Amino acid sequence: xxxxxxxxxxxxxxxxxxxxxxxxxxxxxxxxxxxxxxxxxxxxxxxxxxxxxxxxxxxxxxxxxxxxxxxxxxxxxxxxxxxxxxxxxxxxxxxxxxxxxxxxxxxxxxxxxxxxxxxxxxxxxxxxxxxxxxxxxxxxxxxxxxxxxxxxxxxxxxxxxxxxxxxxxxxxxxxxxxxxxxxxxxxxxxxxxxxxxxxxxxxxxxxxxxxxxxxxxxxxxxxxxxxxxxxxxxxxx
Numbered sequence: 001x002x003x004x005x006x007x008x009x010x011x012x013x014x015x016x017x018x019x020x021x022x023x024x025x026x027x028x029x030x031x032x033x034x035x036x037x038x039x040x041x042x043x044x045x046x047x048x049x050x051x052x053x054x055x056x057x058x059x060x061x062x063x064x065x066x067x068x069x070x071x072x073x074x075x076x077x078x079x080x081x082x083x084x085x086x087x088x089x090x091x092x093x094x095x096x097x098x099x100x101x102x103x104x105x106x107x108x109x110x111x112x113x114x115x116x117x118x119x120x121x122x123x124x125x126x127x128x129x130x131x132x133x134x135x136x137x138x139x140x141x142x143x144x145x146x147x148x149x150x151x152x153x154x155x156x157x158x159x160x161x162x163x164x165x166x167x168x169x170x171x172x173x174x175x176x177x178x179x180x181x182x183x184x185x186x187x188x189x190x191x192x193x194x195x196x197x198x199x200x201x202x203x204x205x206x207x208x209x210x211x212x213x214x215x216x217x218x219x220x221x222x223x224x225x226x227x228x229x230x231x232x233x234x235x236x237x
């Protein structure tokens with residue numbers, strides 16, 4: 001079962017420097033889990049997880065990363081890979097995160113919709129370092145911290161970049177995010193039919209059974225609330 005450690009990507013969602021989760025991306029429905037994200041990251045690294053998923057919720061809303069001092073401390077504390085998203089919409093943000101802070105992967109969605117030219121420049125400048133965020137809300141891609149919607153389906157959005165030097169895709173079903181309702185495998189199967197790059201799943205994971213359902217369909221799964229509420233015992237993975 002050791003392989004699940006390489007498959008599961010524990011999530012640290014940051015708001016005001018604390019570890020939290022939103023329900024379905026709603027900033028008014030927030031649960032705080034820890035005031036020490038550095039210790040949380042250290043715990044995941046010590047358990048042997050290959051990668052940690054960090055989201056700057058303040059950054060996603062503000063349009064520029066806000067919790068960078070925390071991210072910098074986490075980077076200095078752990079050796080595992082870090083993927084980071086939330087408010088990455090300028091050339092300076094890419095440079096700061098990838099070159100100065102040495103973050104392994106950046107998760108970017110809004111910029112690809114609002115300024116595709118800059119997004120393409122960044123994926124060419126930093127090949128295989130950028131993960132396109134496909135946040136599906138009502139079957140369409142949501143942007144701007146999930147507060148705005150576009151008219152593109154996740155499949156249409158992904159296909160625009162399939163031949164570019166992206167690392168892959170993070171597909172979040174917003175309606176399921178933070179709900180512990182269980183995973184729907186079908187959206188990931190649909191996406192897999194049209195792309196060859198790696199897909200990471202996110203949203204709704206409630207149990208180890210959910211994780212197993214996704215093995216063979218996607219290349220990894222981001223898990224947040226199910227870990228914090230003890231539904232998944234990380235040491236047993």
